[in-house]
Amino acid sequence: MANKALIVVDFQNDFCPNGALAVPEGDQILDTVNDLVEEFIERGDIVVYTKDYHPENHVSFAENHPEGIWPPHCVQGTTGAEFFPELIVNGPTFHKAFVTEQDSYSGFGGHLDPIEDSPSLEAYLREQEVEAVTVVGLALDYCVKSTALDAQKLGFPTTVVLSGTRAVNVEPDDDERAIEALREAGVTVK
Ligand code: VGL
Ligand code: ZN
Secondary structure, three states: OOOEEEEEEOOEHHHOOOOOOOOOOHHHHHHHHHHHHHHHHHHOOEEEEEEEOEOOOOOOEOOOOOOOOEOOOOEOOOHHHOEOOOOOOOOOEEEEOOOOOOOOOOHHHOEOOOOOOOOEHHHHHHHOOOOEEEEEEEOHHHHHHHHHHHHHHOOOOEEEEEEEEEOOOOOOOHHHHHHHHHHHOOOEEO
């Protein structure tokens, strides 16, 4: 039985340098993330992963939809949707935003299989009797923030490890604002 879960958010090729929606220095979270993965596994805790997993014409893509703001990224079946190659994967992956008309920044919108009646991330954490979570991955100001806020709201005391995340910073201080919002919600940011 695990007490804690590490949630590795969207550490995928498209969010790393040369990817379709590259997060500056996204690849540089690797050592922190892998160290945490090993630490959690060695302690008998669990690690779960999320994947942004979009169909080709997803609503978040500016070229397909007026409300879309992103270049096409993490398209199902492409290399961009795969995990960063050196990431240690030792746990289940929850897929999110796989329906054309729905986006989800939060990993809690994720399912084990990319179909909506497959187990959700929350159901899995409850089943594993997880009592606290640590969140790392990409990007701090979008999916990491949203996942950590949801986790805290769902009653899991939540920690974000800053060296294990990087921000997109569409606006220059988005990272600072994300950290502030997390702390205000009671998330530990360190
Ligand atoms: C993300 C923008 C669009 C993320 C996903 O993983 O932070 N950001 N889709
Ligand atoms: Zn996306």
